[in-house]
């Protein structure tokens with residue numbers, strides 16, 4: 001008998017896939033959902049009630065651009081009343097004094113603003129949105145002035161990795177408590193644009209040195225979270241802390257997923273929060289149980305002593321690269337498929353192809 | 366020995382009791398952990414007003430431990446939490 005899992009810790013609500021930006025590494029699926037298919041306010045409120053009862057502690061309001069939903073302040077207020085830690089993950093181009101004020105009043109705990117770079121021209125080219133960077137700077141200043149906790153998130157790839165020192169300096173200038181230097185993760189749109197985005201190993205190594213020395217310098221003042229691309233790692237990430245062990249993601253149309261990329265996996269009947277309780281989904285639904293723990297593992301994971309640290313890596317990456325979601329993540333040096341990572345990394349030294357921008361109703365291919 | 370530094374939770378950090386897990390929890394942006402019992406007792410006394418010495422006094426009185434040892438332990442624990450972005454001095 002397998003012990004029942006612990007309650008989930010975090011819930012990420014993709015309130016909508018609508019977004020004014022078109023980042024070519026967007027973590028949303030290639031098949032974006034339309035506004036007409038989004039859950040209603042009442043549906044989201046019920047999800048929040050059930051999540052709190054189930055033991056969720058933290059809720060991330062994300063998208064798409066979550067501020068495109070007019071009911072966002074109501075959802076935040078409800079979550080805060082339930083004692084949930086509320087985090088807004090936003091591009092911030094819709095953030096102004098009025099919209100921020102409504103969220104602060106609703107009890108929002110933390111704002112994370114994504115930046116596409118440190119310079120306006122480069123950043124606006126990535127987001128394919130003129131004037132976006134300037135709006136984000138103004139938004140970050142507003143958040144800082146409001147007294148809310150602020151994280152600046154920088155998504156890093158071959159076109160901006162050399163500017164990581166400027167990104168760190170931006171975090172310091174804004175007095176952010178925390179920044180993220182997050183290399184693109186290559187799923188969905190990121191995978192589609194991998195040849196245009198993956199940096200070389202040399203560029204990554206330089207970036208890593210920069211981050212480590214800034215961390216030491218800023219210790220106790222500004223946290224720097226750092227995410228590297230799997231392509232240059234020896235071991236995979238413990239993706240989501242293990243499949244369905246800590247985290248639930250809800251898509252705009254109400255499908256519950258163990259991670260935001262899981263909809264890329266074929267052969268799953270994802271439970272709908274309108275017809276299934278969150279408790280049932282967490283404890284008993286077939287998709288959540290399928291790769292939970294270690295019972296599903298093939299070799300080399302099955303007999304590996306890291307199996308409860310990284311849980312065999314990412315199922316979505318295993319599927320995207322090998323066509324089989326139940327294989328060891330190719331990011332692992334013990335995986336029989338590991339050579340694929342080095343092959344893909346060769347593209348990083350070739351000239352970058354143009355971006356396939358993220359668009360609704362179009363796959364960009 | 367005394368230490369007049371005053372720890373407080375950093376902006377955006379919450380410390381609360383969770384009835385589902387029957388445990389105290391530290392909640393911060395993208396961070397979430399269950400402190401051990403010792404740390405939880407210390408964190409319950411962090412209110413942005415009490416000094417480190419004050420916290421140590423309180424713990425000594427309740428747990429009957431040598432004050433110098435408690436003060437050193439608490440300082441080390443809070444320094445560690447400061448590095449992890451949970452408290453600030």
Ligand code: SF4
Nearest residue numbers: 019021023026064091
């Ligand atoms: S990654 Fe870019 S396109 Fe995707 S939701 Fe965020 S801001 Fe919008």
Ligand code: SF4
Nearest residue numbers: 301304306307312332
């Ligand atoms: S073999 Fe599996 S469990 Fe071991 S390090 Fe690699 S991915 Fe992790």
